[in-house]
Amino acid sequence: MEQYAILPVGKEGVLGAIRQFLTNLLEKKLVDALLVPLELPTGDNVVPTIVSSPEQIQAANPLAPVMPVNTARLVSRITLVSSSPERLGVVLRSCELRALVELVKLKQASLDKLLLIGVDCFGTYSVSDYGKLVKEGSSPTGDFLKKVREGKDDALIRKACQVCEYPVPMSADLTLGLIGANLDSSILLVAGTPEGEKIVQELGLEEGKAEERQSAIAKLTAERAQKREELLKQTREEIRGLDKLMATLATCINCHNCKTVCPLCYCKECFFDSPVFEFEANKYLGWAKRKGALRMPSDTLLFHLTRLNHMVISCVGCGLCTEACPNDIQVSDIFRLVGYEVQKVFDYVPGRSLDEELPLTTFKEEELPDIGI
């Protein structure tokens, strides 16, 4: 059962209220450190930062509409060798938390001593768009929240975010509830676990009500789901069939950036970077002879198809693969479409719950009657 408390918003605005909350966590020793997005001194990017001194929280901005990296990757980086020795609070968007849950299931991260603080997400811009706005002198966070409040469309929001049907973090200890809140007066602090409830008690916050939040979430989720359907339909038309698929991948240069930024592509040494792909010259010439000609670098389609086979079951649709592509291939659209179909086969929602086993680590004796006779 979720518990709701009120975080009052004063004249410092909603961001001020969130900074106060994070400062309290540190000052009251409810956490020893926080992994939270901080504005860089130059202002043109907001990056996940480990903060141990409360004064630094004045630069914290979990509401900035930008996600340069998926924080799940960073939590894996911090906790892979050994779990955190101190209490570490981690501030995450929904897609980051879902990716983290997948990484924990893949044994690539540990949640020991972690306090998971989710933030409702209205979407993010690309890193370059965000930086451009700052350089032009506007304040993207404030402008963004204003548009959200007025219910205006924001064309700068990344496509992956526009079609994300999970704006609310699942399985967080605490969630900063912005959806449905009147951002001028207060936001909700939602405790989703006993751990979260304990913190709400320690902070002595007033109890809040969830009706408006629930109906606003339902509305937003429905809108996003509809946009997702449109994207799936459009992507199907654009990429189905060998010719269309290769037209989509025509500008791929095999840089593997999409793999590098993917929060779920965790292999230390990717198969595609391994000696398996170090061929002797006569191999290439032989392939060219058989086909008449051979595109170089080779194995473009094999790379993408293999990544789909290996990762798409856990794809949370954060869209950073598209962001990382130097040639604007909409990698994330392909993953959203294929992910939708593959996840449907196993009724699996990546990151929904730690208790659900990864489809490839389990099985049922009676299932998939069409596969093998």
Place this chain on the structure above:
Amino acid sequence: MAEEKEFEPVIVGFFCNWCTATAADLAGTLRMQYPANIRPIRTMCSGSVDPVYVLRALLGGADGVIVGGCPPGDCHYVSGNYKARRRMAILKTVLTTLGLEEDRVWIRWISAAEGPKFARTMNEVTKSIRKLGPNPISKDRSI
């Protein structure tokens, strides 16, 4: 006029050591015929066949791929074939969603005792892939 030569597909078979590969031996001992189109590769378990091997074959020149494992419940390693079944379900869903020919990938459970089933299945898959014709992906220079 000379009749056009019938298309001879190349089909890569990944056969589990304990069942399907043994069934192939049995088919041989029983002097049963199966087409030379099959290029068998023995694997320790159908569960060890990563989709990338299947894709490598399909993109690298094969017209079809058949993965052969122990019948469900009879895996030498208890559950490898159940996992293979899930992997192949994902592979086929990926291919179908992208509009690529998933029917060039076959999965069959053939136990060590089923020599005749092995020979029959190899005849079936060869006939079916022959009907599909040459695999367009493997001849594409731009993939």
